[in-house]
Amino acid sequence: MLRLTNRQILLGITGGIAAYKSAELTRMLKKAGADVRVVMTPAAAEFITPLTLQALSGNPVHLQLLDPEAEAGMGHIELARWADLILVAPATADFMARVAAGMGNDLLTTLCLASDAPLCLAPAMNQAMWRDHQTQLNVQALQARGIQFFGPASGEQACGDTGWDEC
Template identity: 55%
Template sequence: MDLRGKHIVLGLTGGIACYKSAELVRLLTKAGATVQVAMTEAATHFITPVTMQALSGRPVFLSQWDARIDNNMAHIDLSREADAILIAPASTDFLAKVANGLCDDLLTTLCIARECPLLVAPAMNRQMWAAAPTQRNAAQLRADGVMILGPGTGDQACGEIGDGRMLEPEELVEDLIAFFQPKPLAGKRVLITAGPTFEAIDPVRGITNLSSGKMGFSIARAAREAGAEVLLVAGPT
C-alpha cells in the first residue's frame, strides 16, 4: 500500500531535526501523498520555508493570520482538507501545548481544531524526553488519541546518546502507510522468529542455517501494519 489519494499536513516545530523533514516531504510525495507544510516561527530558524515549498510543491503556511485564506481561518481550512496531520519534528514545547489545549500559533490551533488523526514524532534531548512533565504530556496525548511515533534512540546533536531522536524519514513514512491500512490483527500478539538459528549437538558441534531473516522481517512488518503487537526474535546476520 502507498499514500496515493492522501493529503497530509506536515507540521514542523523548532528543532535541529527539521533537516530530516526535507527528506520526509520528498518520500511522502514519492509515496503518492500531497503534502501541505505548516511551520512554527522557531522551525524557520532551522530550515527555510522556501526549501519546504520547493519539495512539497505548495506554499508553506507560517501564520494563523495568513491573508491567502479568504476567511482568515487557516487553522480550520487546512485541517478540514487533511487525511492526517503529522508533526515532525515535535518539540517538547509543542507537546506541552497540545496536551494542555494551548493555541498560540497556527500549528497548535490547527491541531486542536482538527477533525482528522494527529501523529507526532518527538525530537529532543534525552533528558528533555525523560523529564516527568514531558512524560505526563505524552501520556495525555496518547489518552487523547494522538499517535506518538518514536522517539528513537542513538546519537543526538548535543553529543549525548539516548532516547529522543526523531525517527528517520523512512520509518515515519512506513508508520504513516501502516496507519492507513486496515487492522485485522488489532489486539493480537504475534511472536516471529527470523534469521539464522543454531542448535548445539555437543560442546563442539551444532546444527545451523544461513537464513538472511528477510522473510521474517517482512512478515513482522506486515503483521505490525495489520495492527498486531509484534515481538521479533532475530538471529545474528
C-alpha cells in the first residue's frame, strides 16, 4: 500500500460535477499524513469554493497561472518541483484532452508539463463523454505515457444517466 506520511501531493481539481468529492479526498489525504496543495482550474472554482479546499488542506489554493502575487511566493515551477505526486481528481474530458495534446494553457496543465512527478488521473464525466472516440484516444495516449488512471467507477450519474462516470 502507498504510504502517504509526509508525501507532498499536488491535488488538481477540474470543472466537473464530481469536484464536490475533492473536499472529502483532501481530508482523507491529510488524515493519511500527506501534505496537500490544491490547484484548481477556473471551471473547478465554479463547482466548489477555493475557501473550502484551503480550509481542508491547510494551504493556500492555487488558481491562476498569470498571477504576479503567486509567482512571488510558490510560483508554478516551485510548485511543480514540490510535488511528489500530482493527482487530478476529478479530471474532466477537456483536461485530459489538453494534457494529451501537451497544452499548458492554465496553471494545472502547465504544472503537469513542468513536473517530473508521477501523474494520476481520476476521470469523471457523463457516460457518453467517456465513451466518445476522441476521449478514448486521449486516455490511450495518456496511458501509453505511463499516466495512471483511477476509475471511472460505474453507477447513477448526476445527469440521470447510468454508466461509467464518477471517481
